[in-house]
Amino acid sequence: MSGWRRKDLLDIRSLDAAEITRILDTAEAFKQVGTRDVKKVPALRGRTMVNFFVEPSTRTRTSFELAALRLSADVVNIAATSSSLTKGETLKDTARNLEALHADIIVLRHSAAGASKFLAERLAASVINAGDGAHEHPTQALLDTFTIRDRFKRVAGLHVVIVGDILFSRVARSNIWALTKLGAKVTLVGPSTLVPRAFEEFGVRVERRIEDVLPEADVVNLLRIQHERQKLEYFPGLGEYTNLFGLTKKRAALLKEDCLIMHPGPINRGVEIDSDLADSGRSVILDQVTNGLAVRMAVLYLCAGAQGGTKGDGSQDQVIAAGKEATV
Amino acid sequence: MNKQLPDNNSRETEGSVVILDHEAIRKALRRMAHEILERNESAASLMLVGIPTRGVEIARRLAEMIREIEGVDVGLGTIDVSMHRDDLALRKMPPSVRASHLPGDPTGKVVVLIDDVFFTGRTARAALDALHSFGRPSRVQLAVLVDRGHRELPIRPDYVGKNLPTARTERVMVRLNNVDPNGDSVRIKKS
Numbered sequence: 432m433s434g435w436r437r438k439d440l441l442d443i444r445s446l447d448a449a450e451i452t453r454i455l456d457t458a459e460a461f462k463q464v465g466t467r468d469v470k471k472v473p474a475l476r477g478r479t480m481v482n483f484f485v486e487p488s489t490r491t492r493t494s495f496e497l498a499a500l501r502l503s504a505d506v507v508n509i510a511a512t513s514s515s516l517t518k519g520e521t522l523k524d525t526a527r528n529l530e531a532l533h534a535d536i537i538v539l540r541h542s543a544a545g546a547s548k549f550l551a552e553r554l555a556a557s558v559i560n561a562g563d564g565a566h567e568h569p570t571q572a573l574l575d576t577f578t579i580r581d582r583f584k585r586v587a588g589l590h591v592v593i594v595g596d597i598l599f600s601r602v603a604r605s606n607i608w609a610l611t612k613l614g615a616k617v618t619l620v621g622p623s624t625l626v627p628r629a630f631e632e633f634g635v636r637v638e639r640r641i642e643d644v645l646p647e648a649d650v651v652n653l654l655r656i657q658h659e660r661q662k663l664e665y666f667p668g669l670g671e672y673t674n675l676f677g678l679t680k681k682r683a684a685l686l687k688e689d690c691l692i693m694h695p696g697p698i699n700r701g702v703e704i705d706s707d708l709a710d711s712g713r714s715v716i717l718d719q720v721t722n723g724l725a726v727r728m729a730v731l732y733l734c735a736g737a738q739g740g741t742k743g744d745g746s747q748d749q750v751i752a753a754g755k756e757a758t759v
Numbered sequence: 760m761n762k763q764l765p766d767n768n769s770r771e772t773e774g775s776v777v778i779l780d781h782e783a784i785r786k787a788l789r790r791m792a793h794e795i796l797e798r799n800e801s802a803a804s805l806m807l808v809g810i811p812t813r814g815v816e817i818a819r820r821l822a823e824m825i826r827e828i829e830g831v832d833v834g835l836g837t838i839d840v841s842m843h844r845d846d847l848a849l850r851k852m853p854p855s856v857r858a859s860h861l862p863g864d865p866t867g868k869v870v871v872l873i874d875d876v877f878f879t880g881r882t883a884r885a886a887l888d889a890l891h892s893f894g895r896p897s898r899v900q901l902a903v904l905v906d907r908g909h910r911e912l913p914i915r916p917d918y919v920g921k922n923l924p925t926a927r928t929e930r931v932m933v934r935l936n937n938v939d940p941n942g943d944s945v946r947i948k949k950s
Binding site for chain 2: 435456459461463464467468469472736
């Protein structure tokens with residue numbers, strides 16, 4: 432198995448299929464840790480991780496926090512409103528201050544695309560992108576892909592349908608990259624204001640009628656309709672959205688029996704998805720949460736577990752590849 | 760669980776000396792199986808836990824031999840130690856990790872950890888650490904096919920297939936059917 436050489440995880444776009452697979456395989460191992468009596472391994476003992484959420488979040492932040500704690504790392508949480516950014520400090524200076532406190536890992540969520548890359552290029556610490564504007568949300572796509580692979584034992588050849596607000600969705604973009612790199616077929620469904628045809632350039636199909644694609648789907652991934660967008664009138668109203676694109680019981684009857692229903696959360700019951708459907712056997716929404724923890728442990732371990740990054744003359748790699756033949 | 764490793768083995772084993780062949784390995788494991796049964800009152804309380812990669816295959820063989828000798832099916836599992844290594848921060852790249860699978864709670868059981876080569880003892884220490892997060896065995900013992908000396912911690916195996924004093928710079932290579940092509944062998948190669 433070739434070595435992991437990145438100190439950061441900024442996007443899915445720059446990963447190749449082998450790297451994505453490595454993350455998923457590593458996540459399998461870490462998923463098992465959650466079933467132990469003592470849900471902790473010392474892999475990141477003594478490391479410090481900072482959750483730097485300039486754009487707020489509870490779910491993703493908590494998931495990263497738990498992932499780090501299970502790896503025995505120390506965790507500090509910084510939220511935008513309480514940070515010095517409100518006093519006019521630049522992002523770079525704030526991060527440099529964190530590094531001066533010997534932070535080893537910075538998990539950043541920011542409203543500006545490219546913010547994580549900006550930091551990664553300037554800091555020695557590992558930078559993990561927890562969402563940068565509408566650009567990417569790599570760990571979400573990785574946990575979505577993990578969930579699909581966990582159920583179907585493969586990703587290649589599956590037909591994944593993503594429904595909803597694609598235009599503003601970093602989750603959609605990261606998923607499109609991950610799924611296409613692993614050989615899945617992707618179809619996007621939504622109103623033309625939120626799913627422009629231009630997305631076909633990414634190697635995906637765009638459809639307007641959800642009924643047309645549901646019978647062929649292996650996975651339906653429902654994106655959250657973001658109430659905030661309503662003010663800009665991308666479509667007439669939530670009720671209209673549900674009428675045209677919501678996964679109602681009637682539409683769910685069109686699905687294949689083993690089709691998975693996914694949602695990154697938090698769900699708007701009755702809008703993107705019928706309330707009962709969200710709790711049904713086909714829904715893997717809660718599995719996604721559990722898998723998210725395992726995937727984030729994998730990402731933290733790979734990026735920050737060893738010395739990491741581009742250093743190294745390769746001599747240690749031989750030790751690992753040859754098993755216990757040289758040391759240990 | 761046991762995937763075949765790629766066949767770059769013939770190049771790697773060039774210039775090495777065979778210390779144990781297929782038959783010698785079989786006899787050594789057979790003796791170890793008898794010893795494990797002799798030193799533990801009840802076979803039913805045993806849990807054999809292999810340390811990947813080759814420790815898993817050895818554990819499998821020992822379990823089979825115990826079944827032949829005593830007619831008992833002992834619990835068989837694998838434990839990943841990579842997450843518990845004491846030298847992770849010193850490595851250039853993160854070692855591969857695998858899921859562990861124990862056949863139940865080890866609390867109250869006699870766990871026999873199994874590996875192919877015992878060297879510094881750090882793998883065994885990591886295995887003890889890993890085991891600790893699963894439960895509290897009543898006893899932990901360590902069985903290895905080869906003890907090559909150069910212990911760095913106050914840990915020693917309870918069952919040894921072959922004592923093999925080596926120089927630090929030499930390489931001990933274990934090859935096992937079901938894991939490697941080209942059959943069973945234990946070899947030494949000067950680096």
